[in-house]
Amino acid sequence: MTALNNDIFKTIDPDRRGTTSEEVISQLREMIHRGELRPGDRLPPERDLAKLLGVSRPTLRAGIRSLAAVGVLQSRQGAGTFVVKADGPPSLDSSPLRLMASLHGFTSAEMFEARQSLEMAVAGLAAERATGDQMASMSEEVAGMFASLDDPEQFLIHDVRFHQTVASASGNRILTSLMNMVATILFDTRIKTVKRATDLKESAEMHRHVYRSIRERDPEGARAAMREHLERAQRAWELEKEVAADGSPADGSNGNGAGGAH
Amino acid sequence: MTALNNDIFKTIDPDRRGTTSEEVISQLREMIHRGELRPGDRLPPERDLAKLLGVSRPTLRAGIRSLAAVGVLQSRQGAGTFVVKADGPPSLDSSPLRLMASLHGFTSAEMFEARQSLEMAVAGLAAERATGDQMASMSEEVAGMFASLDDPEQFLIHDVRFHQTVASASGNRILTSLMNMVATILFDTRIKTVKRATDLKESAEMHRHVYRSIRERDPEGARAAMREHLERAQRAWELEKEVAADGSPADGSNGNGAGGAH
DNA sequence: TAACCGGAAATGGTTAGACCTTTTCATGCG
């Protein structure tokens, strides 16, 4: 079980630059960059891999844990440690951004704006590149929104799917990932928010507007529609926030979270 | 040394939901979100904190390591573990994105496009909001570029600083962080690339064009100028890549890295 | 013959205790 084709793992020199576990991270990262570890692959058992790399098991585990924290590896007790499978759109973990938001006191306005910029960018690209299938999906989601005007939870599902479809139609997985990262943070409390039917109707109209611009291959129109859509969503959310703040002291810190229909 | 004002640390229930170390991560994360741990703060020593949380030291270390991996904590041997200080623009670690690029086979074209979208967004915002000081800084960096046409290394420094100034002038730290994240990946091999003087002159002109649009408070002009600037940079890089590929078989995998003047 | 169930083996998760290396800081000497 030791030396079959595992010679790709090289023992770590004692006279390394950083700490031992950092070196372990570098080793594993290099192997991923070189393509020796591919998505879905299983790493050797920790006990074996530790021997192969010439480090102790806790040190190896420290390295694995660091890579797991950034979403590259995933360990399952009893099963093994795997390189994360690349099924569907790749996604970056949003918790780093979330923590940074707390640490630096990001305002919701800042996050809304970031999301708006990203959504406008992907909408513009989608207008240039969306395939027929993708446009059909968008249309279906818009129809789903109009069909769920009295069911906010269902509406939100179509809402999210519409935006994801647009993002994937942009053909740029990096922008898609970044957009999802930001949107995830704003989503957290969105689902908890009570939505009025009039808001939903307006929101659905805006989504249809975005869809039509994309179908017309009109990037600037799509960008403008998306801008207005998100601006209205932000205004609606701020309105609800003020209402909700009435009677209860506003929590000055961590201005995260968002609501309203998007 | 145990119970001074450290009662904010609560013992972890044995009947928790996930693994013990995950619970440690949640605990620390919650404390950050609640503002009990602020940037620059030092955590209690591992041995003490482990006792306070009711877990073993390796388990605590695992949690700390996970948060360190995403750039929230930082440990210094002999000194202690600190919440990362928020000096200057907050920065997200780019290694997750870098690893994802390798795993999913992102093309450089995709990365260039992502960077272009982000840079255009911040340029547009900067045109609306840049302060006099920020515009002065941009101007200085442009001047620095023209003064370093025969010193590619120096030129690159002004180049990078110009873009960072524009980003910070956008007033949106999230977009700035995301932009830096993408730009960092593209930067890696940029510095290694040989640049011809004519490229640098053109690049400096483009930067000046961007600066002027921002000074004129012309968001669309700034966006357009930035778009053209980065499109030219990408074309120049692709040209150099082709030249460099002559005589040596192209490496089909991992199409990362970039070069040329930006 | 095929489906199901049980248990052994594999594998990650956790703990304990010890020791090493680096940093910090106070003490004492010049």
Add this chain to the structure above:
DNA sequence: CGCATGAAAAGGTCTAACCATTTCCGGTTA
């Protein structure tokens, strides 16, 4: 007063063992 030295503090690493979960093979049964 200032610098050097050394003790204390704190993170980094290792060994060894045990626990919890998953997997999978093999036997049993319908």
